[in-house]
Amino acid sequence: xxxxxxxxxxxxxxxxxxxxxxxxxxxxxxxxxxxxxxxxxxxxxxxxxxxxxxxxxxxxxxxxxxxxxxxxxxxxxxxxxxxxxxxxxxxxxxxxxxxxxxxxxxxxxxxxxxxxxxxxxxxxxxxxxxxxxxxxxxxxxxxxxxxxx
Ligand code: GDP
Ligand code: MG
Numbered sequence: 001x002x003x004x005x006x007x008x009x010x011x012x013x014x015x016x017x018x019x020x021x022x023x024x025x026x027x028x029x030x031x032x033x034x035x036x037x038x039x040x041x042x043x044x045x046x047x048x049x050x051x052x053x054x055x056x057x058x059x060x061x062x063x064x065x066x067x068x069x070x071x072x073x074x075x076x077x078x079x080x081x082x083x084x085x086x087x088x089x090x091x092x093x094x095x096x097x098x099x100x101x102x103x104x105x106x107x108x109x110x111x112x113x114x115x116x117x118x119x120x121x122x123x124x125x126x127x128x129x130x131x132x133x134x135x136x137x138x139x140x141x142x143x144x145x146x147x148x149x
Contacts, residue, residue, distance in 0.1 A: 014044065014085050015092045015128045016137040017099075021079035023124040024048075028116060029082050032125060035098060035112065036086050045085035045138075045147045053077055058140055068121070075121060083141050092131050099127040 100111025107114035117124045128134035
């Protein structure tokens with residue numbers, strides 16, 4: 001039966017997806033959630049918040065030395081985020097495909113960034129880029145109790 005699928009390696013894989021302030025402002029929360037639901041992934045965590053700068057600096061710790069880092073933090077604190085944890089087989093890799101290239105000019109039509117954005121500094125959505133990165137980010141944004149089994 002369906003429940004026995006949890007025995008397949010990778011089925012319980014989880015990733016962090018966040019609708020960025022431009023995505024919230026432009027009313028894309030429902031569209032983005034619908035894409036993940038229709039694909040077959042399971043929502044196991046969800047919150048809306050104005051992200052503290054300290055949390056974002058940990059989230060983007062690898063980008064601290066990039067020239068765009070100050071503007072990235074300004075963008076990410078410009079309004080509320082909707083942060084989610086999605087679960088399912090290969091969800092990390094598959095969600096990166098669904099989100100599309102970081103640069104919207106390179107993101108294929110049919111991807112979230114390909115369909116809804118034109119500039120790298122306003123690219124609508126975040127998705128973890130590795131299973132290890134996803135685990136780190138999920139722990140950063142959610143308490144264990146906030147995630148559903
Ligand atoms: P992602 O994993 O596809 O989101 O890309 P990265 O982890 O490399 O970068 C994180 C975020 O920083 C991106 O989603 C963009 O919002 C922003 N970013 C990355 N590269 C650039 C850049 O060259 N210029 C600007 N303005 N923002 C960038
Ligand atoms: Mg990244």
